[in-house]
Amino acid sequence: MKALAMIFMTAVLTENFILCKFLGICPFLGVSKKLNTAVGMSLAVIFVMAIATAVTYPINQGLLVKYNLEYLQTIVFILVIAALVQFVEIVLKKFIPSLYQALGIYLPLITTNCAVLGVVLLNVDNGYGFAQSMVNSVGGGAGFMVAMVMFAGVREKLEGCDIPKALKGLPITLIAASLVSVSFQGFTGVVEGIFG
Amino acid sequence: MAEKKSLGKEFSKGIIAENPVLRLVLGTCPTLAVSVAVTNAIGMGIAATLVLVCSNVVISALRKVIPSKVRIPAYIVVIASFVTMVQLLVKAFVPALDDALGVYLPLIVVNCIILGRAEAFAGKNPIAASFLDGLGMGIGFTFALIVMASIREILGAGTFLDGISSLTVLFGYTGGFDGFKNILSQPMGILTLAPGGFFVFGVVMALANKLAGKKGKSAAELKGCANCPMAHSCSLIDKDEACKENKKEEPAV
Numbered sequence: 001m002k003a004l005a006m007i008f009m010t011a012v013l014t015e016n017f018i019l020c021k022f023l024g025i026c027p028f029l030g031v032s033k034k035l036n037t038a039v040g041m042s043l044a045v046i047f048v049m050a051i052a053t054a055v056t057y058p059i060n061q062g063l064l065v066k067y068n069l070e071y072l073q074t075i076v077f078i079l080v081i082a083a084l085v086q087f088v089e090i091v092l093k094k095f096i097p098s099l100y101q102a103l104g105i106y107l108p109l110i111t112t113n114c115a116v117l118g119v120v121l122l123n124v125d126n127g128y129g130f131a132q133s134m135v136n137s138v139g140g141g142a143g144f145m146v147a148m149v150m151f152a153g154v155r156e157k158l159e160g161c162d163i164p165k166a167l168k169g170l171p172i173t174l175i176a177a178s179l180v181s182v183s184f185q186g187f188t189g190v191v192e193g194i195f196g
Numbered sequence: 197m198a199e200k201k202s203l204g205k206e207f208s209k210g211i212i213a214e215n216p217v218l219r220l221v222l223g224t225c226p227t228l229a230v231s232v233a234v235t236n237a238i239g240m241g242i243a244a245t246l247v248l249v250c251s252n253v254v255i256s257a258l259r260k261v262i263p264s265k266v267r268i269p270a271y272i273v274v275i276a277s278f279v280t281m282v283q284l285l286v287k288a289f290v291p292a293l294d295d296a297l298g299v300y301l302p303l304i305v306v307n308c309i310i311l312g313r314a315e316a317f318a319g320k321n322p323i324a325a326s327f328l329d330g331l332g333m334g335i336g337f338t339f340a341l342i343v344m345a346s347i348r349e350i351l352g353a354g355t356f357l358d359g360i361s362s363l364t365v366l367f368g369y370t371g372g373f374d375g376f377k378n379i380l381s382q383p384m385g386i387l388t389l390a391p392g393g394f395f396v397f398g399v400v401m402a403l404a405n406k407l408a409g410k411k412g413k414s415a416a417e418l419k420g421c422a423n424c425p426m427a428h429s430c431s432l433i434d435k436d437e438a439c440k441e442n443k444k445e446e447p448a449v
Binding site: 019022023024025026029071073075078079082113117121122125171172175178182184185 | 221224225226228229269272273276277279280283284298299302303305306307308311386389390391392393394395397398399401402403405406
C-alpha cells in the first residue's frame with residue numbers, strides 16, 4: 001500500500017508528466033487557456049489513461065510477452081489506444097450522454113497525445129505489475145490535471161499583461177511554463193521524505 | 197498552390213521559413229525532452245528524419261488507395277511500422293542512444309510533425325515532392341533541436357558534443373574524439389532540467405519570430421496551432437466553450 005502511494009505521489013509531483021517529463025505538451029499549450037477547458041481535458045486524460053492501461057496490460061502480458069513479440073509494443077499499443085478512444089466515444093454517446101457531453105469533445109484529441117502512449121510504455125519499461133501500472137496511470141493523469149489547472153490560472157493572468165511583440169503568444173507562455181516548472185522542482189525529495 | 201512551387205522550395209521551406217519546431221510549433225514534446233545534449237539531439241533528429249522521409253514516401257504512394265475516412269489510422273499504422281524499424285536499428289547499433297532517448301524513441305509515433313506532414317502534404321502530393329518535404333522538415337527539426345541542445349548543453353553542463361563517439365563510430369570514424377568537456381567552470385545546472393527546457397525554447401522561439409518578422413513575414417501568420425493535425429479538434433473545444441457561454445448568457449437576456 002505504501003509502495004502504491006509512493007508511486008502515485010511520485011507521478012503527481014516529482015515526475016509530473018508535463019512539467020518534468022515533457023509528455024502532453026500540445027494540450028498543455030493548446031487547451032490551458034481557460035480553467036474549465038483545462039479541467040475537462042484533464043479529466044478526459046485521466047479517464048483514457050486508466051482505460052488504456054487496463055486494456056494494454058493484459059494484451060502485453062498475455063500476448064506480446066508470452067509469444068516474444070515485445071518489439072511490436074509500439075505499433076500494438078498505439079492501435080489499441082486509437083481504437084479504444086473511438087470505442088469509448090461511441091459507448092459514452094449511447095449510454096452515458098451526460099459524461100459524453102462533458103468529455104466527448106476532448107476524446108479525439110487524446111488519441112495522439114504522447115502522454116497516453118507514454119504512460120503505457122513507461123509502465124512496461126518500469127516493469128510494473130497491474131496494480132502499480134493502474135496507480136501510475138491515474139497518478140500521471142492527476143499530475144497532468146494539477147499542472148493544467150495551475151497553468152490555466154497563470155495564463156488567465158498573462159492575458160492582461162503588456163508583452164514585447166516578439167514574445168507574444170507561445171514564447172511568453174513557454175517562459176511562464178518554465179517558472180511553473182521551477183516550482184515543481186521544489187518537490188524533489190519530498191516523496192522520498194514522506195514515504196522513505 | 198503547393199504544386200506550383202519548385203521541388204527545391206519544397207525542400208528548403210522546412211529548414212527555416214516553415215521550420216516545424218520554431219515556426220509551426222509541432223513536435224514540442226521531443227524537442228523539450230531530448231535537447232539536453234547535442235548528441236541526443238542529433239540522434240533523435242536522424243531517427244525522426246528517417247521515419248518522416250519513409251512514411252512521407254509510402255503515404256504519398258498510397259494516397260489514392262487509402263479512403264479518406266480511415267486515413268488517420270492508416271497513417272498511424274505506416275508511421276508506427278517505420279518507428280518500430282528505427283527503434284530496432286537504434287537498439288542494435290547505438291545502444292547508448294537508446295538508453296539516452298528512452299521512451300521518447302517509440303514516442304516518435306505520436307510526434308505531430310510526422311502525422312502533420314502526412315495529413316498536410318504527403319496525402320495530397322506526388323512522391324518526389326513528399327520525399328523532399330519530409331527531408332527538409334526532418335532537417336529543420338534536427339536543426340532546431342541542435343540549436344536548443346547547444347545552448348542547454350554548453351551553458352547547463354559545460355560540455356559540447358559529449359559522447360558523440362557513439363554516433364561517429366557508425367560512420368567509420370574511430371579517432372577517439374568524444375566532445376569538448378569543461379567549457380564552463382561553473383555551469384548553470386538548471387538549464388539541463390525541465391524549467392531550462394521551457395525557458396530556452398521560449399527564448400529561441402521569440403528570436404525566430406523576431407528574425408522572421410524582419411523579413412516581412414508576420415509571426416502571427418504561422419504562429420499557433422493552425423498546423424497541428426489536431427487543430428480541428430482543439431478549435432471545436434473553443435467553439436464548444438463559446439456555445440456554452442452563450443447559452444449561459446441567453447436566459448439573462
